[in-house]
Amino acid sequence: MQNFQNLAELFEFGVKTYRNPKLLNYKSSEGVWKSISADEALNRVKNIALGLYQIGIGHGDKVALLSESRPEWTLTDLGIISLGAIDVPIYTTQALPQVEFILKNSESKLIFISTKQLYERVLPALRNVGLADKVITFEKVSDDIMTLEQLEAKGEKLNKENPELYDQLKSKVNPDDLATIIYTSGTTGDPKGVMLTHSNLISNAVTCASLFTWNATDEVALTYLPLSHIFERMIIYLYLSIGIQIWYAESIDKLADNLLEVRPTVMTTVPRFLEKAEERMLAQVQKMSPLKRKLFNWAMDIARQYDPEKKFPISYRIKHKIADILVYKKLRQRFGGRFRFIVSGGAALRPDLARIFTAAGIPVLQGYGLTETSPVISVNRLERNRIGSVGPVIPGVAVKIAEDGEILVDGPNVMKGYYKNEVETQKAFYHTWFKTGDIGYLDKDGFLFITDRKKDLIKTSGGKFIAPQAIENLLSASVYVDKAVVIGEGRKFASALIFPNFEALKQFAQENNITYSNNSELVNHPKVQELYQKIVDDVNQHLAQWETIKKFAVIDGVLTIDDDYLTPTLKVKRRNVESRYRDLIESFYKE
Template identity: 35%
Template sequence: MKDLTAAKQYDDALNLPSLFFDKADEMADTPFLWSKNIAKRIWESMSWPQVARDVQNLAKGLEAQGVKAGDRVLLLSENRPEWLIADIAIMCLGAITVPSYTTNTTENHLHVINDSGAKVAIVSTDALLQKFVPAAAASECNTIISIEKPSKKPAQGLQVKNWQAVLNEGRKIESDIRERAKDLKRSDTCCIIYTSGTGGVPAGVMLSHGAIICNCKGAHDALAELPNFGNEQEVFLSFLPLSHSYEHTAGQFFPIGAGAQIYYAEGIDKLLNNLAEVQPTIMTAVPRLYENIRGKVLRNAEKTGGLKEKLLMNALELGARHYEAPKSMSLGQKLFNILLDKLVRKKVQARFGGRLKAFVSGGAPLNYDVGLFFIALGLRVLQGYGQTETAPVVSVNRPVKNKLRTVGPALVDVDIKIAEDGEILIGGELCMNGYWNNPEKTASAMKDGWVHTGDIGKLDEDGYLMITDRKKDIIVNSGGDNLSPQRVEGIICLENEIAQCMVYGDRRPHLVAAIVPDFEALSEKGIDTNDDEAVNNAIKAAITRANNELSVIEKVRKFVLIKEAFSVENAMMTPSMKIRRHVIVENYGEELEALYS
């Protein structure tokens, strides 16, 4: 009955604002959004009714600034309650949210403003505002609503208004925003999310209300298999950028549909502390986070040594066997494995708050060994798959049948088809409305209602999707052999000393690589990270170890080190390729080619 009720909720939803307002009525005065008060060092909450009031007042305030249906409003902010409030308020007017990444340069911002035609922007901090103002001044975006107080007067011609002032202005206006929002259609575009994909200039993906609602329905259906899902108010810890479609759907609108609480993490550097404080029940993240956690756990165990290290290794070995081949375990191994639940696994789980029902992994391929590491420690990781063009989730593993080598079966109401050349095609309400201002790109990506993903894959006997490669990223060496760069990069990145890797070698005799070292791991091993020779030797040793797991044609012969251009933090915060391939080739192509001379 619970699943049928949830499905009906999404089927009956007129649009995203209506989904939110209906859920706010249902949840009454329960807590909804949480953020850390830095001065008091305590978490403070906003209730569902408080958020609903702010959404309606901000919508009226935005309308007073001239925002109307169809207008694009740029949103530049880190994850915080105001992000959600602004997003839904914009949509209430029939306007379109245009998220801009906090990591964008002024040039990036200018492209998004000019391409989208946004004339109003909402910006959170003074630091983000100062980087954004030059772009606004060079464009037709002449109104900025600043959540925090600016440190400088705006450039001439720019109007910067205070967030609270706009809310207060809206509070004085008599208008039934909620009733008006009911006129929005599910097929209407509600946001434009810019994604660079694998090529140059970022393109704006137009997503409809219905596309995101379809995603939420599918996610709810899949996670309903979790123990006690929905029997208590679920708790999400949001840390991936809301400007990405993954967190926008899975970390914002899905929690809304599930009536959950959302805590906004303070940042990557405080993520583990926040996990212990918040005790989330569900968390979405990208593979880099899991790789990072795995590396830290193994390094700490190696440092500690003795019985603790031995017990952890036993838990990993027996936990992996219990997942892969439970019938092969002897009675003694089964009993010892149960004992390890208390001695090891519960302690590890406590570091993540102790209530976690599932980690959901998406945005990039999850290495099998990394997923198995968490499963062996009693932490459920459900790998999924999708693209911004599909709002974004297409498939996800099920709790009752979690197949780590796959990305799970299609979500409910989603169709997956494999083309003759192996390309994965997606159909359903989740598909984008197209690329903003780019009919040619839209026509090449969407044909007869199917999104052509550019990914190669197959469906197994259970209908679970297996991704084998990117259609355009397959490397064909000079000997005519086809190589999967994702497989090689995944194995290399399992080495603690390596944070990021991109292999290179199309039409060349062998592979070379661009490597970003994990300087934290190197420091913990006593290596002076300012000593180039020492760092180089450590990376060389790590690649030698990784090469032992690779076939002859997959082995990496030489490498270049990238120390500053692509930080580990940016890689973790970008649910896409670990290093954007085209950017690396553009900036380091000559150095990579020089390795062949």
């Protein structure tokens, strides 16, 4: 396995080993796909690093980065860390008070911002922390604000004057130096700044790359997840180390089109994208003839029985082959037709969804990790894919299960600590073991299973424990449920708030001749209430008696990041949701 002193070396190795002419690819404002070669990318990274050096940014300085995913994000990130400075990424959806907190807490000296729209949105926060005049933008905002192009021009000039300077600066960046401070989007309180070193990220990228076979000339990766999240950030380093083509999706809304245009062979995702793809598929099936609907449902039944670890009898294999010709092939075509595999992380993946896509020839491999672990702890492999698990622990990383069921992790991927927060850092460790906060177990074959977040476990007034995420995942398996929040801490029984998938629900209303003038009328219609009662009843059949949902409400709204009910990674802020619907929840438990 290749050893690198820092991430700049990892990047340079990928450039010089593979010389990919289409390393970074993006769609221009004219709607044309354009490429940045490996050599051009390396030159631009050098120019950015030297441009930053020219304007006074040095080793150990913090530089914030606020942008959607695009090549400039990657180039700027590499420029910052090549210099020995520390990258501080910020989500484009982050609430203004959190943006201000991150900039202030990290002591960022400068901020990169992609667009005028984003600049104007965060300007009040910039003024409050004294960074209004310490901004570099990817796109021109005004004559007073430096652009990335102008910064690169400064760096290019300095490089001509002193061709050895970049390598000198890069050589001083050590493995244990901080590469980034990533502020977790926590469901409670202020975000915590996770300190990750160059060696943390290198170990994770190099180890994960070694788990799969790659062909630098043929491999095509599509990226759409936010690069401010550690999952996609590390994956980009992985791709760069093996020199493969990276194509940046235009946006989540254009992802379906981009899949057909790019025809990727690999991609990372969160389960929500696969769920949305399933919803679109089911909506289209409803418009088909009864015969075609029956055929599709038969093929899905075959897919739900699929198990990549199992050897099936000839009768199943024949049915699978027929389903593949008639149904699965079309699904593959909608995803570009060339996928070797997709890795899913960030949230629990429904086992039936994994089976459907894997049976259809698009293997979905579930993995697990946290920002604090750079992030990957475990991941399924093409040759070892146990659906329902998050895979075997990756080489070099150790996992053990504490007495209370909490997953503990040790290894070269574990963070240095939380920035300027020694109290939380101490709380996060048991000796050298990082406490993940997740409850789980290892099966006899070494596959890791996650059951819930430790802090989310519900203890009823009767002393019974309920794992809400498992129940919420079962409820959300319905196409008619967007999010579900299970309640029950200190209560006599479990209840639930159900947030509908209104797109699917409105289709249901149309098919059942339900008239309504607003969402409140829709969710309170007797047929809709009956629909959700059946969903709850079906889920209750899979639960122990004390876990069953005794009461629920269908909410006429949606949970959003802007309303502070979801984190930027779309995790539910339970405390905020429960506070918002306190009166409704209390009504469940009145005698």
